[in-house]
Amino acid sequence: MIDTIPGLVEAAASEFGDRPFVRVGEVTRTYAQACATAAATAGALAERGCRPGDRVAVMARNRVEFVDLILGCAWLGAVLVPLNTGLRGSGLRQVLRTAEPQFLLVDEELVERVVEAGFQGQLWVAGRGDVPAPGGSAAVPPAQGRPHDTAFVLFTSGTTGAARGVRCPHAQAVWWGRNVSDSLRLTADDVLYTCLPLFHTNALTTLTQAMVVGASCVIDERFSATRYWERVAEAGATTVYLLGAMVPMLLAQPPGPADRAHRVRRALSPATPGSAWQPFRERFGVTLVDGFGSTETNLVIGSTPEEQRPGYVGTVREGFSARVVDELLDPVPDGVPGELLVRSAHQFAFCTGYLGEPDPGPTAWRRTGDRVVREPDGWFRFVDRIKDVIRRRGENISSHEVESAVRAHPAVADAAAFPVPSELAEDEVMVAVVPAPGQVLDLRDLVRHCAEELPPFAVPRYLDTVRELPLTETGKVRKAALRERGVTATTWDRSTSPTPARHQT
Known part of the structure; x- marks a missing residue:
C-alpha cells in the first residue's frame, strides 16, 4: 500500500497522466506535470544546499510556489514548515526558535517581519529569481522515505499557550487523502475548491484527497463572503471546504443569483451548527458534511452526504477507535458529556508527537481537548472545547x-x-x-x-x-x-x- 507522498504522486501520475490536477492562479498542472515539477523542484532545492531532513519554512499566501514546495520537499525528503501569515513579534520568534528552519520562503510584504524575528538561514522572497523553482533545474529521483518520516511540521494555534510544532508523517497525509475522499464520496470527475490557507491541515491535504481519486483541485488565495459563490462557479467546483465562521458568514449575505449558479453539491464543514444545516442546503443547494479531525490526528469521526444528522459530527470511521472519558480518564456512559480520546489502527495515520517531545507511539490513545457526547447508536455530538x-x-x-x-x-x-x-x-x-x-x-x-x-x-x-x-x-x-x-x-x-x-x- 502506498504510504508516502512521493509514492502517491508517482502513482497518481501513472494512473491519471494528462488529467488536470491543480490550478493556482493562472497556473494549471496535470498529474504528469505535477510529478515532473516535484522532481525538478526537489532538484532546485538540492542545488541550494537543502538535504533530506532539512526544514524548509513557508510564510506566504496561497500561491503556486507554495504548492511546488509542498511536493518538492516531500520528494526530496525535506520537511516543510508552513507558518501562519498572521504570526508576528514574540509569537513568530518562538515558532522560528522551535522549528529551526534552514530555509524560508516568504511573501515580499512579510520579509521585514521575518528578519526582525531573527531568521538566520537562506531567505527566498516569492516573486524573485532566488526561489527554488522547477524551471532550469535537473530532476532528482524521489527519496527512499518511510511512512513515519516527517513530511510537515504544522504549528497549532497556541490559544492556550505557546504554539507547538506537530510532526506530521507522510502516511498521515496519505490517510487524510483516503479518509476524506471516501467520506465526501469523491471521484475523478470532482473539482475541489479551497480558499483556506495552505498552512492549515484542511487545505494542505486537499492535494492528497485529489490524488487518491484523480480529481482536480483549485486553490484560491483567500476567502471572500461577498464573492464566494462567484469564485466557486468560476472554478467549476463540485466540492468545497468550509471552516469556522464561514457558514454563518455566507448565510448572512443578501440572497442573490449567484447562490445557486454553481455546480457545488457538498462541502466539508466541521463543527457546523445544526441549525444552519437545512437553511444552507435549501438556499445554496449544498450538503454540509461534518467530521472530527485535528492537526494531530485524522478524520476519525465523520458522516457522508447520504448519512446525515444535523448537529452531530458523525460515527467512528473504519480503522479508528474513540471513547469518551471523565477527568480521571475513566469511560462515561453514552449520553454523558466527557473528553474525546481517539486511537488509530492505521500505521502512522496520526502525528508522531510534537517537536522536542517523544513519540507517543502509533497505538496510543490521544487526548483531543474536545468535550463530546456519544449517543447509544454510535453518533457523536460535539459539546465544546474543554477550555471553552x-x-x-x-x-x-x-x-x-x-x-x-x-x-x-x-x-x-x-x-x-x-x-x-x-x-x-x-x-x-x-x-x-x-x-x-x-x-x-x-x-x-x-x-x-x-x-x-x-x-x-x-x-x-x-x-x-x-x-x-x-x-x-x-x-x-x-x-x-x-x-x-x-x-x-x-x-x-x-x-x-x-x-x-x-x-x-
Whole structure:
C-alpha cells in the first residue's frame, strides 16, 4: 500500500497522466506535470544546499510556489514548515526558535517581519529569481522515505499557550487523502475548491484527497463572503471546504443569483451548527458534511452526504477507535458529556508527537481537548472545547450550545459565547453578537429567545453587539481576545439594564 507522498504522486501520475490536477492562479498542472515539477523542484532545492531532513519554512499566501514546495520537499525528503501569515513579534520568534528552519520562503510584504524575528538561514522572497523553482533545474529521483518520516511540521494555534510544532508523517497525509475522499464520496470527475490557507491541515491535504481519486483541485488565495459563490462557479467546483465562521458568514449575505449558479453539491464543514444545516442546503443547494479531525490526528469521526444528522459530527470511521472519558480518564456512559480520546489502527495515520517531545507511539490513545457526547447508536455530538466550557452556579455550560441558541434568532448573523468573571465567583455568560444585515436586533427579545432554548443558568447575562468577530487566519473565533476585552462600556447587562438599545446594520 502506498504510504508516502512521493509514492502517491508517482502513482497518481501513472494512473491519471494528462488529467488536470491543480490550478493556482493562472497556473494549471496535470498529474504528469505535477510529478515532473516535484522532481525538478526537489532538484532546485538540492542545488541550494537543502538535504533530506532539512526544514524548509513557508510564510506566504496561497500561491503556486507554495504548492511546488509542498511536493518538492516531500520528494526530496525535506520537511516543510508552513507558518501562519498572521504570526508576528514574540509569537513568530518562538515558532522560528522551535522549528529551526534552514530555509524560508516568504511573501515580499512579510520579509521585514521575518528578519526582525531573527531568521538566520537562506531567505527566498516569492516573486524573485532566488526561489527554488522547477524551471532550469535537473530532476532528482524521489527519496527512499518511510511512512513515519516527517513530511510537515504544522504549528497549532497556541490559544492556550505557546504554539507547538506537530510532526506530521507522510502516511498521515496519505490517510487524510483516503479518509476524506471516501467520506465526501469523491471521484475523478470532482473539482475541489479551497480558499483556506495552505498552512492549515484542511487545505494542505486537499492535494492528497485529489490524488487518491484523480480529481482536480483549485486553490484560491483567500476567502471572500461577498464573492464566494462567484469564485466557486468560476472554478467549476463540485466540492468545497468550509471552516469556522464561514457558514454563518455566507448565510448572512443578501440572497442573490449567484447562490445557486454553481455546480457545488457538498462541502466539508466541521463543527457546523445544526441549525444552519437545512437553511444552507435549501438556499445554496449544498450538503454540509461534518467530521472530527485535528492537526494531530485524522478524520476519525465523520458522516457522508447520504448519512446525515444535523448537529452531530458523525460515527467512528473504519480503522479508528474513540471513547469518551471523565477527568480521571475513566469511560462515561453514552449520553454523558466527557473528553474525546481517539486511537488509530492505521500505521502512522496520526502525528508522531510534537517537536522536542517523544513519540507517543502509533497505538496510543490521544487526548483531543474536545468535550463530546456519544449517543447509544454510535453518533457523536460535539459539546465544546474543554477550555471553552463556562462554569456558572455549579453547572457546566457549553459555549457551543449557547452560540447555537443565539444564532437561531432571525436578527442574528453570528455569535461567540465566552466566560467573564462573576461577582459571586465562577463565571458569567457573555455573548458577542453580530446582527444580521438589514435586521433590527432587540437584545431583550434575544434574551427571551434564549430563555426558551436554554436552561436558566445558561441564558447570557452580558450581550455585546459587534460588527464582526475577531478571527484567526483559519476562520476560528479568537475567544482569548474576547475574554481579554470582557465587559466594556457598550456591554448590555440584563440584570441591571431594563431597556437595552436596539441595534440595526
